[in-house]
Amino acid sequence: MYIKNKNLNLLNNLISGIGIIILGVIITKGSITMYTKVINLLVCVFLIYGFSKFVNFILNKKIVKNNQLLIGIILNILLGIVMILFPKLSLSLLPIIFSLYLLFNSAVKFVNYIVLKEIKLKSRFKPLFFSLIFLLFAIPFLFYPLKRLDFFIMIIGFYCILLGINRVYEFVVDLISDKYKIIIKKKIRISLPVFLEAFLPQRALKVINKYIEYLTSEEKDKNDESDLKIFIHLSKYGFNQLGHMDIMFLDKIYSYGNYDKDSQKLFTTLGDGVLFTVSDKEKYIDFCVSNSNKTIVEYGVKLSNKEKLKLQKELDKIMSDSYEWKPPVALDKNGIYKDYASRLYMKTNAKFYKFKTGEFKTYFVVGVNCSYFADRLMRNCVFEVLKIVGIISPGTYYEYLEENYRKKYSKVVQRVIYSKECW
Numbered sequence: 001m002y003i004k005n006k007n008l009n010l011l012n013n014l015i016s017g018i019g020i021i022i023l024g025v026i027i028t029k030g031s032i033t034m035y036t037k038v039i040n041l042l043v044c045v046f047l048i049y050g051f052s053k054f055v056n057f058i059l060n061k062k063i064v065k066n067n068q069l070l071i072g073i074i075l076n077i078l079l080g081i082v083m084i085l086f087p088k089l090s091l092s093l094l095p096i097i098f099s100l101y102l103l104f105n106s107a108v109k110f111v112n113y114i115v116l117k118e119i120k121l122k123s124r125f126k127p128l129f130f131s132l133i134f135l136l137f138a139i140p141f142l143f144y145p146l147k148r149l150d151f152f153i154m155i156i157g158f159y160c161i162l163l164g165i166n167r168v169y170e171f172v173v174d175l176i177s178d179k180y181k182i183i184i185k186k187k188i189r190i191s192l193p194v195f196l197e198a199f200l201p202q203r204a205l206k207v208i209n210k211y212i213e214y215l216t217s218e219e220k221d222k223n224d225e226s227d228l229k230i231f232i233h234l235s236k237y238g239f240n241q242l243g244h245m246d247i248m249f250l251d252k253i254y255s256y257g258n259y260d261k262d263s264q265k266l267f268t269t270l271g272d273g274v275l276f277t278v279s280d281k282e283k284y285i286d287f288c289v290s291n292s293n294k295t296i297v298e299y300g301v302k303l304s305n306k307e308k309l310k311l312q313k314e315l316d317k318i319m320s321d322s323y324e325w326k327p328p329v330a331l332d333k334n335g336i337y338k339d340y341a342s343r344l345y346m347k348t349n350a351k352f353y354k355f356k357t358g359e360f361k362t363y364f365v366v367g368v369n370c371s372y373f374a375d376r377l378m379r380n381c382v383f384e385v386l387k388i389v390g391i392i393s394p395g396t397y398y399e400y401l402e403e404n405y406r407k408k409y410s411k412v413v414q415r416v417i418y419s420k421e422c423w
């Protein structure tokens with residue numbers, strides 16, 4: 001079963017890669033005429049899907065009380081009707097959404113610049129530069145969407161071509177033996193847009209909940225030979241829906257986040273950067289699964305001795321700028337505290353650290369976050385992955401780890417899933 005899955009994944013990269021390249025070429029050549037046809041097709045899809053679901057809703061008495069489903073059906077039908085009544089608006093819709101996505105990226109980069117400016121890092125000018133670039137591209141699409149349709153279609157076409165080439169490249173690399181893979185290192189990774197990657201953890205959670213018994217038994221290697229473990233956290237609630245990640249190296253778990261409740265700002269998206277370490281993996285998993293109602297996907301990664309030394313050196317460098325911080329319950333053991341840090345401390349005896357200076361001094365949910373910490377730690381030590389200008393999220397890493405787990409030859413040698421159903 002394992003070999004069969006690997007070969008299917010290998011073939012999938014080739015077929016999907018060629019298909020996406022062809023699609024990119026068609027989009028680039030098809031111009032506005034093809035774009036209009038696609039929009040009209042979407043109108044039909046929204047209407048047909050909405051009305052068919054509405055009929056099922058009426059006929060199936062078991063789901064009549066599902067208000068959320070009814071709202072979704074009504075929105076599909078309304079969207080289809082609006083797109084018929086206002087054809088220019090429907091043609092402008094995707095460029096406007098694209099411009100809003102660029103504006104979001106611009107705002108994120110600018111906030112990141114402000115955060116880095118406060119701690120006087122030289123690297124602060126990079127996010128400022130890209131913030132201005134995103135802003136300059138966003139304004140024309142927002143105010144003149146129809147006049148920029150040709151350019152918008154060209155961008156989609158080229159993106160598809162790059163994505164397809166990346167898939168074919170993955171196929172070629174998988175065919176090469178490990179001996180030659182060392183020479184051909186992957187430096188650039190073309191991935192999904194961040195707003196799609198953000199929802200990958202939620203998609204993964206749905207799949208895991210549906211096939212929990214099958215997935216938990218699908219380990220690449222029953223014998224744990226991994227030197228590094230990466231935990232992807234999945235949840236249905238709050239900001240946890242976007243996922244979280246931490247790592248375990250030399251029997252110690254490291255997790256970076258916004259754990260000081262008193263420093264949290266902007267609806268908990270900004271605050272002091274706090275790193276905690278836990279030595280007891282079982283207690284930590286139990287806390288996350290039982291107390292925080294999470295599902296955790298653990299990926300085991302095999303490292304060479306050189307990689308282990310580089311990773312340890314990078315970790316020591318990061319920790320050298322830290323100092324110990326104590327959560328409220330550690331300072332007042334007779335008090336009752338419900339904040340995350342206090343609960344974690346009580347259950348796992350975790351140790352917490354803040355940073356004196358540097359990039360990890362301030363946490364920002366779409367900037368210097370848990371994924372950024374893990375990527376900063378493992379970059380050039382474990383994975384040769386370079387994100388083109390974008391936001392690193394748990395979804396980014398989930399996609400990358402899952403993809404590599406399914407390859408014949410990769411460093412990702414194990415996957416284990418922890419959930420309430422099997423803990």
